[in-house]
Amino acid sequence: MKPKNKSGPGNLNDPGNPLKNPGAPLGWDVHSSHSGPLIRLNRLLRNSRKFDLILVIFNDPAYRDRLMDHLEQIHAGIGRIILDTAKPLSLNDFELNLRETAGKFEALCCVNIDFWLAGDAGKLNLQGLNAHRESVARNCPKPLLLWMTADTLKSFAFEAPDLWAWRTAVLDFCIEKEPPLGLLDKQTDPDFLIIEDKLARIEQIESALTNESDLTPRQRALLTMESGNLNHTIGNLDRASELFMLSAQLFNELNDRRHFAIVTGDIARIKVSKGEVDAALKLHEERLAAFDALGDRRSRAVTLGDIARIKVDKGEVDAAL
Numbered sequence: 001m002k003p004k005n006k007s008g009p010g011n012l013n014d015p016g017n018p019l020k021n022p023g024a025p026l027g028w029d030v031h032s033s034h035s036g037p038l039i040r041l042n043r044l045l046r047n048s049r050k051f052d053l054i055l056v057i058f059n060d061p062a063y064r065d066r067l068m069d070h071l072e073q074i075h076a077g078i079g080r081i082i083l084d085t086a087k088p089l090s091l092n093d094f095e096l097n098l099r100e101t102a103g104k105f106e107a108l109c110c111v112n113i114d115f116w117l118a119g120d121a122g123k124l125n126l127q128g129l130n131a132h133r134e135s136v137a138r139n140c141p142k143p144l145l146l147w148m149t150a151d152t153l154k155s156f157a158f159e160a161p162d163l164w165a166w167r168t169a170v171l172d173f174c175i176e177k178e179p180p181l182g183l184l185d186k187q188t189d190p191d192f193l194i195i196e197d198k199l200a201r202i203e204q205i206e207s208a209l210t211n212e213s214d215l216t217p218r219q220r221a222l223l224t225m226e227s228g229n230l231n232h233t234i235g236n237l238d239r240a241s242e243l244f245m246l247s248a249q250l251f252n253e254l255n256d257r258r259h260f261a262i263v264t265g266d267i268a269r270i271k272v273s274k275g276e277v278d279a280a281l282k283l284h285e286e287r288l289a290a291f292d293a294l295g296d297r298r299s300r301a302v303t304l305g306d307i308a309r310i311k312v313d314k315g316e317v318d319a320a321l
Contacts, residue, residue, distance in 0.1 A: 122155070
């Protein structure tokens with residue numbers, strides 16, 4: 001078992017931290033369906049000063065690693081415990097290494113735990129963890145993220161019920177593959193369409209939203225947002241606003257904080273065009289908080305620009321600058 005730490009800047013006052021400095025590198029965007037769980041995980045890591053058992057489900061190792069890289073860029077002192085799949089540890093060795101590694105970091109990510117908890121030996125390890133849960137908490141008095149597959153999670157809940165009851169959160173970062181829908185799966189860029197093509201695309205989307213019963217909730221939300229964008233570009237502001245509001249509701253139900261923030265910006269821009277600048281400013285400030293929580297520096301920069309333009313229009317030039 002080897003500790004690994006690729007931590008970037010440690011605190012919000014560090015100029016290299018992407019939450020403090022929009023120019024700091026991030027290099028990766030979380031999948032939009034995971035923006036809600038990521039915000040919750042970021043809050044847990046920021047606020048916890050004790051043992052917290054966080055169970056994180058994944059189904060793509062490469063995506064898991066990129067997500068851990070992302071966390072290490074915006075939080076201080078996150079380490080990794082990488083279990084050796086070729087040399088399974090005893091429960092005693094696991095506890096000793098946990099105590100040693102926990103002393104070096106502010107939070108720990110435990111990787112490859114699926115191999116350690118697999119088969120009959122894994123059941124014994126789980127039962128041992130359950131019996132030694134107080135020792136585990138003493139050895140790691142800080143957040144402990146156990147990255148595991150859904151199958152391992154089921155075994156964990158069944159074989160270690162008392163430790164399972166101590167969980168602070170179960171966060172799902174599995175990548176779901178949605179069924180293809182041909183042309184409906186490919187969103188268009190309104191800037192590259194002539195008016196006739198925009199009208200045809202709007203008709204196509206409205207037909208799908210009305211008649212396609214097998215649309216997933218995410219596809220329905222994305223298509224509704226796209227239709228709002230198309231209507232916006234051809235001047236149908238009332239219809240665009242209606243569609244943006246509906247898509248915002250759908251993204252909120254999906255806990256997709258990134259797309260919710262994006263479409264909130266679209267609503268705000270329509271409000272600006274109607275002279276409702278104070279309402280627009282409030283919406284932009286709300287989405288700025290969401291992008292901050294996600295560590296999305298590009299969207300954060302765009303939102304700051306939107307806020308600055310409104311402040312200029314209100315005569316608040318110094319604040320805009």
